Amino acid sequence: MRIRRKPWARPELAACPFNIDNPAEHCGHWAEVFPKQQPLHLELGCGKGVFTAEQAKRHPEYNLVAIDIKSDILGVAKRNIEELFGEQPVDNLRIFAYDIERILEVMNENDQFDRIFINFCNPWPKKKHKKKRLTYTRQLEHYKTFLKPDGEIWFKTDDDELFEESLDYFKECGFNFTYLTRDLHNSDFTDNVITEHERMFSEQGIPIKFLIAKLDPTVPLRVYVDAEELLSKENEMMGETLAKVFAKKDGERPLDLALAGKMVLQQEKDPIDQLIEERSGLHFCNQENSLEQFPFYPVPLMYILMYDDNGNYFGRHTDDGPIVCVNLSSRCCKVADDIRAFLELILFHPNWKHLLNQAQRTGRSIDEVEAEVEVNFEPWQEILSSVLQLPYDAEALPKLRANLLQSSGFVIYPNLDRAMKDNRFLKTE
Numbered sequence: 057m058r059i060r061r062k063p064w065a066r067p068e069l070a071a072c073p074f075n076i077d078n079p080a081e082h083c084g085h086w087a088e089v090f091p092k093q094q095p096l097h098l099e100l101g102c103g104k105g106v107f108t109a110e111q112a113k114r115h116p117e118y119n120l121v122a123i124d125i126k127s128d129i130l131g132v133a134k135r136n137i138e139e140l141f142g143e144q145p146v147d148n149l150r151i152f153a154y155d156i157e158r159i160l161e162v163m164n165e166n167d168q169f170d171r172i173f174i175n176f177c178n179p180w181p182k183k184k185h186k187k188k189r190l191t192y193t194r195q196l197e198h199y200k201t202f203l204k205p206d207g208e209i210w211f212k213t214d215d216d217e218l219f220e221e222s223l224d225y226f227k228e229c230g231f232n233f234t235y236l237t238r239d240l241h242n243s244d245f246t247d248n249v250i251t252e253h254e255r256m257f258s259e260q261g262i263p264i265k266f267l268i269a270k271l272d273p274t275v276p277l278r279v280y281v282d283a284e285e286l287l288s289k290e291n292e293m294m295g296e297t298l299a300k301v302f303a304k305k306d307g308e309r310p311l312d313l314a315l316a317g318k319m320v321l322q323q324e325k326d327p328i329d330q331l332i333e334e335r336s337g338l339h340f341c342n343q344e345n346s347l348e349q350f351p352f353y354p355v356p357l358m359y360i361l362m363y364d365d366n367g368n369y370f371g372r373h374t375d376d377g378p379i380v381c382v383n384l385s386s387r388c389c390k391v392a393d394d395i396r397a398f399l400e401l402i403l404f405h406p407n408w409k410h411l412l413n414q415a416q417r418t419g420r421s422i423d424e425v426e427a428e429v430e431v432n433f434e435p436w437q438e439i440l441s442s443v444l445q446l447p448y449d450a451e452a453l454p455k456l457r458a459n460l461l462q463s464s465g466f467v468i469y470p471n472l473d474r475a476m477k478d479n480r481f482l483k484t485e
């Protein structure tokens with residue numbers, strides 16, 4: 057959204073009692089910024105606050121935190137809120153300016169939000185920009201950190217492509233839909249609060265797409281456990297994602313887990329590396345592009361080799377050790393016995409990712425993935441095969457399947473602080 061500069065916005069926000077100047081200070085304690093303890097809601101990309109103000113006024117029984125990246129827009133939101141509330145104190149609403157892509161700097165697993173609203177976020181239609189979408193898988197994984205297990209994400213948009221692709225993002229991250237309509241204003245949904253963009257688009261006759269997503273209770277939750285205890289259970293990990301080590305108690309969600317310690321391998325990219333990247337859809341890591349993005353700390357230390365756009369990281373902990381994948385839900389699995397087998401897999405077996413995704417999503421039901429079609433070597437495959445001396449291995453997918461059922465050997469923590477606190481093995485970085 058383009059907006060003219062508003063020199064008054066920052067000073068007004070600084071003096072505003074419901075604006076939060078230093079959000080990082082409230083990380084883990086958002087419930088405490090409100091005078092009354094009641095369900096906590098979050099709005100991402102609140103814009104001029106038309107929805108924010110109305111939602112908070114209409115629902116005094118909820119506390120609402122609203123974020124936008126631009127102070128100039130947030131200044132307009134602040135005025136709209138004040139106008140709607142009039143003399144009434146704004147007790148159940150707090151706003152602040154921040155980049156949602158960095159939301160884990162200001163919210164963590166101690167913040168238990170009951171609902172997240174994402175209204176008319178930027179559609180980012182170009183392929184290379186899609187990962188900036190507020191509904192992209194990487195973002196959804198971040199939100200899962202502070203969304204209650206039975207919490208909801210309410211998402212609406214005018215944009216068909218964004219909506220349809222977001223359905224896949226949500227499913228990939230373990231969400232189900234408890235409500236879904238492609239024409240909200242002609243649906244049976246009654247608790248809708250109209251946003252400024254919603255008004256504009258519906259006046260143009262564009263139907264509003266809307267969904268409510270909830271975490272599927274059969275998908276493991278992230279939980280933080282003691283590395284020492286876990287490592288002592290090493291032998292029991294065979295054939296499981298680490299999540300399954302802690303079997304669920306009756307009626308409870310299965311637990312996921314966490315690791316500690318990370319290291320990125322420096323890679324000089326030559327033309328062959330570039331060909332590998334281009335053809336595999338994975339990126340080689342280097343200090344510039346990857347350290348910040350990798351949010352976990354594995355034990356033993358993980359040397360990260362490559363990553364993909366869905367937040368899967370591939371690495372190992374010894375020079376000749378197996379290649380392991382860690383995803384944004386802290387799930388680990390073994391992918392290949394060594395780097396050569398890994399390259400062979402990612403270059404010549406296009407179905408390998410489906411198998412991996414299936415394993416990450418469901419834990420075990422990876423046999424359902426269809427068999428691979430026969431590969432006819434294309435020129436680029438001939439080149440890579442001869443330069444890297446990689447013969448085609450027809451058994452690569454069955455091997456991957458067998459690997460996914462083995463222990464990864466890693467324990468994962470969500471951040472360095474936690475790793476240092478909980479794990480006596482980590483004395484590095």
Ligand SMILES: C[S@@+](CC[C@H](N)C(=O)[O-])C[C@H]1O[C@@H](n2cnc3c(N)ncnc32)[C@H](O)[C@@H]1O
Pocket residue numbers: 057100101102103104123124125126129154155156157175176177178251252253254
């Ligand atoms: C298209 S507007 C929608 C505004 C409002 N939610 C509505 O429905 O009318 C998208 C808003 O998201 C904000 N935004 C986009 N990317 C953001 C980010 N990474 N962090 C925080 N806000 C962001 C923009 O500044 C803008 O105000």
